Amino acid sequence: MSAIDAIHALDAIACRTETAVRDGADTGRLRTTLNDEAHRIVYDQYLSGSGSGRDGMVQELRLISEVDLAHLVMLAERGIVDTGRVAILLDTISALRADDFAELRGMPMPRGVYLAYEGRLVERLGERIGGVLHTGRSRNDLNATTVRLKTRGPYGELLTEVAELADILLAAADVYRDVTMPAYTHGQPAVPITYGHYLTGVASSVLRSLAALLEAGREIDVNPLGAGAVGGTSVRIDPHRTAELLGFTGAAPNSVDAVASRDFVLRLLAACSTLGVTMARVARDLSTWTSEEFGLLRMADDLVGSSSMMPQKRNPFLLEHIQGRSNAALGGFVAASSAMSTAGFTNAIAVGTESVRHLWPGLRDTLDAVTLLRLVVAGAEPERERMEERAVGGFTTATYLAESLVMDGMPFRKAHHLVGETVLSALDQGVSLTEAGRDRPEVAALAPGDGSSWLDPADVAAAYAYGGGPGATSTEAALRRLTAELERLHDEVTARRARWTNAADRLTTTVRALVESS
Incomplete structure (x- = not known):
């Protein structure tokens, strides 16, 4: 990007x-x-509150009835229940869904929502039609599905x-x-990033x-x-068919x-x-x-x-x-x-x-x-000037200075100690690390030209291009990689949500076709 x-x-x-x-x-x-x-x-x-009990009941019924539609289509296609009875049930359930289950609201539900709903279908359509809905299934697998x-x-x-x-x-x-700023460790300025x-x-x-x-x-x-x-x-039954109708990728083995x-x-x-x-x-x-x-x-x-x-x-x-x-x-x-x-x-x-x-x-x-x-x-x-000020005032380039001494041939622990002394000197004098380094020959020898800004935090951050640091090429590579990963994951999210939506549309079409052909 x-x-x-x-x-x-x-x-x-x-x-x-x-x-x-x-x-x-x-x-x-x-x-x-x-x-x-x-x-x-x-x-x-x-x-607004978290929603009423009635809303929860309607939501549960919508989920149950969606499974019912797929289950009944499968029962008809497999010849387990004749198409005529299935079509009547599908039509009745679809009408209940379209009316937001109005006739079920306020009904006593001593054994739960599902049995009250199934009982209402039996009451309206009779045992021969309403009583086939639960063929080949239990509330256990129904609940696991919904x-x-x-x-x-x-x-x-x-x-x-x-x-x-x-x-x-x-x-x-x-x-x-x-935009240069200090990275923090233990709440203290650490290195420039x-x-x-x-x-x-x-x-x-x-x-x-x-x-x-x-x-x-x-x-x-x-x-x-x-x-x-x-x-x-x-x-x-055919669980793979109901899986297809409900937008699942497969059936539980x-x-x-x-x-x-x-x-x-x-x-x-x-x-x-x-x-x-x-x-x-x-x-x-x-x-x-x-x-x-x-x-x-x-x-x-x-x-x-x-x-x-x-x-x-x-x-x-x-x-x-x-x-x-x-x-x-x-x-x-x-x-x-x-x-x-x-x-x-x-x-x-x-x-x-x-x-x-x-x-x-x-x-x-x-x-x-x-x-x-x-x-x-x-x-x-970001407040750019304030970030830069804290990067300078927090001596965030000290580690870079120590590493520069190491690259010039000094053992790291000796360089660490020398730079620590230089920081202490800068604090005592109220000056920057660059200025304090001028009093130390080993440090002054590293400064290019007049050395006025060679320990600038922005330049140091740009130099930290290894180990996943903030250097320009490192950041570019990281952003390219992460953007590509986001695109891949986003495509998977989109495909998954589209499969659920498309399945719901196909189920509606399949139900309508079965009802109209009966």
């Missing part, structure tokens, strides 16, 4: 995140409202958002590849997490329908594993946890660098908050939300694995219900943290 392309990418993000003016937005110090996406994440969910379908939505959104975060990191890294180099490092970790998320989600593409209660069925396992819950939460650790660490860095004491970065007005009491404040509070939500998946992983470990290796409520319920907040909060970090990275501007 060229610098111009990268700038355009950042501009595109800014355009997508323009905010609407809200009452009370002008605080005197801050003239814009909070970014719309950030406002939705931080505030709107507390106003939870995979339910996961697709938030999981797919997360994949896309992580890819967008990586894209913004790489775009910003390209734009700021020459660039802000772009730092962002490239973050992008590397984010892309590994994207790859891990893709791998962790492969299990949700395996169709468990047909496993029955735990031992399969004697009915000659073992019935025990199909209903006993929810490994994908643990794997997804683990992958989210790893990504969350990276995001929390980055948020800590940015929180430090945006403080008045450091002043290395400045956040856009629509990404900071004011104070209800202190009019001078510009609080980068979104970074605290990133840190908080980044840890949700870790808590979910511990809770889910603890619940799952209490069950034997068969169908169990501890596995299918108690462990799975921790997946949804884990995915949601990780998605929110990723979105907020994307907004922050796109809206953070």
